[in-house]
Amino acid sequence: MRDVVETVVGFARTVRAAGGRADPERVQAMLTALDHLDVLDPRDVYWAGRLTLCADPEDLPRYDRCFVAYFSGRTAVPGPRRTPPPVVRTVRVAPPVPDPPSNGDAPADASVTSASGVEVLRHRDVSRLGPDERAEINRLIAVLGASAEPRRSRRLTPASSGRLDPARTVREALRHGGEPAVLRHRAPRTRPRRLVLLVDVSGSMSPYADALLRFAHAAVRAGTAARRVEAFGVGTRLTRVTRELGTRDPDAAMRAVAAAIPDWSGGTRLGEELKEFLDRFGQRGMARGAVVVIASDGWERGDATLLGEQMARLARLAHRVIWANPHKARPGYAPLAAGMAAALPHLSAFTSGHSLAALEELARLIGDPGHA
């Protein structure tokens, strides 16, 4: 029999390599759990690990795979064998349409773009940018930390008027020899609403998906524990990418997102994906009272009836629903795509999001309901 500690540490390494949570504290907990159980009973070992090394239902299938792989003995080679880092797919971007040189040569380095150059860039469609211009725009998107409008919280904070604050009043009374001469008050404070971003990553949106995901990255980064921001990639499957977007460096975050989304540049099943979002996350609470942004061109392969139904459901749950369709900025655009037409009646705002200026507008719309 191999040493228990060695076996568990080796197993934890397998779980960690597969992307699971097996930090030292959790491994220690698994070892402690095994102290109380029968180390030789595979079921006990399974549960000791599952109860300590998992913290989410999404961890469970991975844990099961690792358990089978490690303890079936075929791949169990405890030792400093490094698993290769997961393959990272780069974010696919539509080939840039070469720009007609506007005045003279394009600047060799985007960081020296002049102020007026930035102004021109702000209004340019992001699908028609060269690599340098794109880098410049990406830098500007990175500081667009969109934040949703405030709502009244149930938490109270000291205020000059409002309900009586007994704790502070008693302390004040003590200072005056027991006379409650000064009354202290407290009132509800405000907190930003939750912001949920659903970014379409299907083929038809690929020229814009990168910029929109970067917008989402800036919003997620700007969010704190108190002002939560959630982001999802929507294609033929729904992928939660909030954790991936938590990385500070935008390029690293984009690589992480690209690795996480299995169906990048595939088709769209917007209605079904929205339903999945509402079933798994939205109705449980994520969409309740939130500002929800859908960034998509509204191209629906399937029947648009489902999308209409789900949009109505979303509109009932969310505080506001904003749709950003990059194609809206095209001359002569009309919301004729079946999906878009079905969604339109349920929106609080319909905007474009095709250029930096349009993304700034989107950020304003998210933060301010009066702004239309």
Place this chain on the structure above:
Amino acid sequence: MAHSIPPPRPAGVLPASPGALAELLDEHAYLCDDGLATACFLALRMGRPLFLEGEAGVGKTELAKTLARVLGAPLIRLQCYEGLDASQALYDWDFPRQILHLRAAEAAGATDAARLEGELYDRRFLLARPLLRALETSPSVLLVDEVDRADDEFEAFLLEVLSDFTISVPELGTIRAETPPVVVVTSNRTREVHDALKRRCLYHWLEHPSYDREVAIIRRRLPDAAGRLAGQVARAAAALRAADLLKPPGVAESLDWTEALVALGVRDLDPDAAALTLGAVLKYREDRDRGLAALFDGG
């Protein structure tokens, strides 16, 4: 509930194995599988909080109640909600009594402000809220219900309490639990609970029970239900869970449904009886129509 409740076990006697604990829970009409039994067993043995997640109605809260009965310990429940703060979860000062005390002291001619303040922040003026009460009651089972409904500030309090089972009251000092309570934390996953909190806990995801187990649960909890009816309800509940509803029914709903059917004297679950009682299971209008179709049209 019609089942007989055995007397509580003497406190401090812990079961020797997960299987023994499962038997004890069974005696109190809670049927659990290997995983849940192991989770509870480890929570008791390791003194770690048990973090239970799962769909609504799979028996998370019921487990805490049953554990309290098995251990013969009082159940102290903290229902979470947004805005829950320290004065509602940990402790609060009894302000009216403090003011009365001040006035009384003043009337008696007390002038020493420092001494007066010392008297004011005494244990007898401290109101224990659920978390403090659980630390001061030994043994006890603390149920922190639907922690996902509370906001993040509250998680910080909870983390502090659950990591070393102490509460520090600035005016009074640190209050420590003699024997840490058995803690069950439940979540419906309406939002992600911070990993730091989960790391302190044993994590268990509760699934809907299998058909056989659900029949067993219904028969165990409602001995008046005929075996055939229990089977029909369990099969119908499984069909409803597969029917893509807004809110699939949990075990709690199956039990409610069976109880409703038994109360109506129904012996067989037919479309008429189902239509009459479906309100016990499905709580959305959209689900009602779809549910009936799933149960009786070609299903």
